[in-house]
Amino acid sequence: MSVEREISPRTIERLSLYRRLLLPHHEGEDSYIFSHDLAELAGVTATQVRRDFMQLGCMGVPRTGYRIGELLSGISGILDAPAGQRAALVGVGHLGAALLNHFSGRWRWLHIHAAFDRDPDKAGSVIHGCHCFPMSELSTLIRERKIDLGIITVPRDHAQEVANQLIEAGVQGLLNFAPIRLRHGDDIYVENVDLTSAFETVAYFARCRRPSLFISESHRGFPSLDDRKLRGDDVKS
Amino acid sequence: MSVEREISPRTIERLSLYRRLLLPHHEGEDSYIFSHDLAELAGVTATQVRRDFMQLGCMGVPRTGYRIGELLSGISGILDAPAGQRAALVGVGHLGAALLNHFSGRWRWLHIHAAFDRDPDKAGSVIHGCHCFPMSELSTLIRERKIDLGIITVPRDHAQEVANQLIEAGVQGLLNFAPIRLRHGDDIYVENVDLTSAFETVAYFARCRRPSLFISESHRGFPSLDDRKLRGDDVKS
């Protein structure tokens, strides 16, 4: 069981977004939402919302919409590992500490379980509720506590070395904030969060903004709200 | 002049990455690099590197490669505004402070010029070399100092309101870290950095990792290094 068909990364990102947007609307068993209303919140088209939910096997009802509770459990069925998942963060600097503050202990099913830093002042302390350990304990702890994700927030020149240690210890996925691309085998999934690219990309497109040349808000798949009709996308004319 | 043809966001992101990776290799006027060597550093195919450079008008020479200095100025010609660009960061909390530390004053042509926070303890202080101002001065300062980018690192429920203020004051691009999608007109470019989606995406694909099912490292366009032949992508057989 677990995962039946391959779901595209873009869809997975949107499901994560949909869940966040839906949660505040989930009031009781009988709350419903229309595809175009969620589409507006998410900055995508209603068609895309419907198509994404098709993959979940969630069916809506014309003139009623989708039952929010059903959507939420459908999404959780895809995104959340039944047994939960644990991450280790390496590099408790400015960015690492911000991430610890935000993510550690936020959800039951996915959380940052331990942090590591080579700085002896940090190792041993508790940062935002998360224990920070010395690097020497990384391998043992990751194995013992069945941590399967790594978050890399060390400086550029240490990122590959840290990635190697994490992979060696058995993690299957990496979230990399260092401004390089890591070398790794096929069996590891790496998601790069490239804040420098993001910053430079905004700068470029903001500059090139003579109206009607660049349409899309973001290539991640969230077109501008104003590009679409405000309600519904396929109304008969 | 400035921008001749529309360059896709994916390509812009890669150009930003290429530049970062090339800088340490730029030693003197006669340093060259082969498309497949840069491809390996960037985690993309050599074909893609060549195609990206085609758009810059940078030509390589068979058996010699691309002149690195030429690539760097070609990329800067695209990415950097001749007059420079200034950003304002709003929300000097955990994440905002980390970004200030990292970006403020890092480059000549693109930097965080001012920060804003509604907390009176923060407004007035200097954080990582960047002045923090009260919200009341946002509009004036953005206009006076010709700031054209906004970085949003306030809590979810304040993000839209802050975006409105920034747009009202005249910024053309937003880098949004809040976990929602902002409403805005066509003339504003918004790049969403969705760390929650990134985290949940890694978790999902790490879990689904029974080898040979999921191939690509990242849908952002950086396939696994091991998917490709180690040297060259189109060697004659």
Place this chain on the structure above:
DNA sequence: ATTCATTCGTGAAAGAAATAACGATTGAAA
């Protein structure tokens, strides 16, 4: 009951992006 505007599901079409393929070049080795 009948009508009807809305909303859904989904096959087909379009669009975007990445990869493969291959002739053309070119520096170096014989």
Place this chain on the structure above:
DNA sequence: TTTCAATCGTTATTTCTTTCACGAATGAAT
């Protein structure tokens, strides 16, 4: 000088993603 394998530029192809289009379903209004 000739040969040759490496590398380039570019077109064609493939793959992936989004949008269009429209029949079917359905709740509400009459």
